[in-house]
Amino acid sequence: MTEALPSWNTGTTKSAILDFVARTTKEGGPDFVPPAGRIAVFDNDGTLWCEKPFPIQAGFLFGKIAEQVKADPSLAEKQPWKAVAEGNHAWLGDAITKHYDGDDSDLKLMAAGLLSAYAGDDVEDFAAKADAFLRNSHNSALRRPNLKTAYAPMRELLQYLEDNGFTSFIVSGGGRDFMRPVTRELYGIPPDRVVGTTVALEYRETDGRIALQHSEKLELFNDGPAKVVQIWGRIGARPVFVAGNSNGDLQMMQFATQGVGPSLALLVNHDDEAREIAYTAGAEKVLAEARAQGWIVASVKDDWAQVFVD
Amino acid sequence: MTEALPSWNTGTTKSAILDFVARTTKEGGPDFVPPAGRIAVFDNDGTLWCEKPFPIQAGFLFGKIAEQVKADPSLAEKQPWKAVAEGNHAWLGDAITKHYDGDDSDLKLMAAGLLSAYAGDDVEDFAAKADAFLRNSHNSALRRPNLKTAYAPMRELLQYLEDNGFTSFIVSGGGRDFMRPVTRELYGIPPDRVVGTTVALEYRETDGRIALQHSEKLELFNDGPAKVVQIWGRIGARPVFVAGNSNGDLQMMQFATQGVGPSLALLVNHDDEAREIAYTAGAEKVLAEARAQGWIVASVKDDWAQVFVD
Structure with a gap:
């Protein structure tokens, strides 16, 4: 058997992840979680793909x-x-x-x-535009295609969780309908498991033909407490695994770790100026809470053998 | 190989379902739909389980x-x-x-x-109450436990679609959080694939502990056009298979059948007074549209060899 999570360096962070998955999938063990309860949620910008210099x-x-x-x-x-x-x-x-x-x-x-x-775009037209943009745009600072700014260790982690019977969801401040066209290919996450910020959709019917269009009305900014509300609304369960990187992920990390059984909260800390862009702005509160609660903090510099997908 | 859909009588309805699944799963065929596009949506009350004498x-x-x-x-x-x-x-x-x-x-x-x-119930407490009620209550008119008023042919159909790479969702006028505790066991549909009517959830934080509670504010009555909006919001795709039984399902049946590829709309017609309760009230418009559009109308009396699950 090949080693799990090869893009993660050996160390306490990687060990904590492997240990959690081993414990929660060990039938008859004290921390066993049946597959139905193996729900994992991931922030996207700054957690699964790069959000700098801007999303x-x-x-x-x-x-x-x-x-x-x-x-x-x-x-x-x-x-x-x-x-x-x-x-x-x-x-x-x-x-x-x-x-x-x-x-x-x-x-x-x-x-x-x-x-x-x-505004005014049909939902399927909007999806085609988002898809085309995502596949053809670049991160100018990193000089990489945007889809190649996805983090290799996190994509590996998603696959590892799936292999162990977990079901993962994206719970992002980014636009739900913007991300959806590529999440299956990029992360193995289908559109129905993408939770994000939304504009209200307008229903129109003309001579029996139905159209569903993007309006310009913000329906929900999926950040902070809203992420918790949407987790219940969209998933209907308290996650046992949560990963984030900013203050907007704090509440969902609290929610996931306040259930009755085992849980793991993983915070990505962008401390590697050499291989990507280092920053802690917007993550001060969640970093402090991670220290206070003993959550796992993944250092990009120390814990990731490889940063970006090839 | 055992015959598919044994609770369905041989006839045009059953043939139409088998034919649709055969065509859409035949790789290289003109009607092939890749697994990612095999999205099916089902109404619940009156479609998957009995809604009479009342839901x-x-x-x-x-x-x-x-x-x-x-x-x-x-x-x-x-x-x-x-x-x-x-x-x-x-x-x-x-x-x-x-x-x-x-x-x-x-x-x-x-x-x-x-x-x-x-109102005021924690989401997990509410789920426990709904679960207990569903498992311990009866349909007085039919003299059956409520969970045994699920329709055997429809449950078989859900399984058959899953076996053929379809992903099914419940899109119901009933309460999302009311149905969720039993849908996996009863239909093989996990909570994240249950779309329904919702009350607004209230987020509260006390000394760092997060609580999510049912309010008494109706957030969304999932009926008619709202079903179409929620299908995009929750699923992010246009379904190719849709099943319903009432006027409140009309719009989602139109939406599913107005895509570019093959689709199948199935309308359950409650015409069997002997084995369950017969009615067409609340289904007049959708029955007329089914005839006009050539949708498949399943007659409980003629098409179902068995009505309820054992």
């Missing part, structure tokens, strides 16, 4: 926003069109950072603008 | 309502407590019938009262 979805939205400015130059006077037109990524990044600090004003401004980008 | 969930709610009246007799002066206290099932049944006729006034009155029954 992949931002490029998808910025491209369309730039088109809007070209068609109507007056838009360049207001946010978020202004920031996109000027290439002011700092404003956009700050909007997210400020959200984590409790100030949603710029995030709402950004969301309102960005969500208008694909 | 199983009604009993779950009525029992609690009766307790409320006992604790506060003044409640018996107003609906729906009045109807429950007086055993006036006609009022309750009419509320649903009126809804299908476009008049929601009594349904809203009923929902507001009924949803208060389990």
Whole structure:
């Protein structure tokens, strides 16, 4: 038998994962979890694929926003069109950072603008656009195709969990319908197991033909407590395995670890400036809680033998 | 090899199902659907289990309502407590019938009262209560345990589809969290593949402990167009197989049959007064559309060799 999780270096992090899976799958053992209870949830941006210098979805939205400015130059006077037109990524990044600090004003401004980008699209047309973007875009800082910024050790972990009877779900702040076209191929996770941020879908019927279209109304920003509510709504069970990387994952990590049986919480810590982009901004609270609760902290630098998928 | 679908009588309905599955799973054939696209959706009340004389969930709610009246007799002066206290099932049944006729006034009155029954319950406590009720309650008219009012031919069909690489979902007007505790055992469908009516869940945190509770606020009545919106939201794909029995299933049957590839819509017609309860009330529109579109209509009387599971 080949060694499990070859992209993970030998050490306490890898051992903790292997030990958890061994204990929870050992029939008759004190920590045995029947397959139906082996539910795992994974954040996506920063946990399964790289979110720096900014989330992949931002490029998808910025491209369309730039088109809007070209068609109507007056838009360049207001946010978020202004920031996109000027290439002011700092404003956009700050909007997210400020959200984590409790100030949603710029995030709402950004969301309102960005969500208008694909309003009116039929759900299947939107899926085709997201699919094409994901397969043809690049991370300029890392000089890699975006789909090759998926983390090899995490993809391996998903496969390892599946091989051991776990069912994994993505529970992401990213757009549900944006991620879905590639999650099966990239992670082995089908669209029905992708939970994310959503715009309201509009139902229309014309002469008996049904159309389902993206509106520009934000339905749910899947972050923090909302992730817990959506986990129950979409999955109907308390997970026993949870992986995240930012403060927006804190509540689902608490929820998964507060059940009656065994559980494992894994926090990815981006501390490797050489092989990817290092940062802790937006992860301060969850890092502190991980230390307080004894959650597993995976160091990109020390625990990952390989960072990105080939 | 044993014959497929033994609870279905030989005839055009059974042949249509077998033919559809054969065509869509024949690699290289013109109607081949890859496993990822083999999505099937099933209504529950009246399609997978019996909904007469009233839906199983009604009993779950009525029992609690009766307790409320006992604790506060003044409640018996107003609906729906009045109807429950007086055993006036006609009022309750009419509320649903009126809804299908476009008049929601009594349904809203009923929902507001009924949803208060389990408000404040932790999601896991609610699941335990639903589970206990489902396993210990009976259908008084049919003199069978409620779980034995599941339809044998439909359960067989779910298994047959799974054996052929389909993934099935329940898309029901019934309560999502009410059905979930038994769907895996009864139908082979895990909780994450149960889509239904929902009350809003309330997130609470006390000293770092997270609680998720049922509120009394109706979040979504999963019926008609809402079923289509939820199919995309929860599944992320257009189904190719759809089964229903009432007007509330019409839109999802249209949606599933309006894709580019092959599809099959199956309508259960309750025309057997001898072995169960016959009715067409609430199914007039969908029966007419089935005839107009050439959808498959399964006659309980003629197509089902056995009605209920043993």
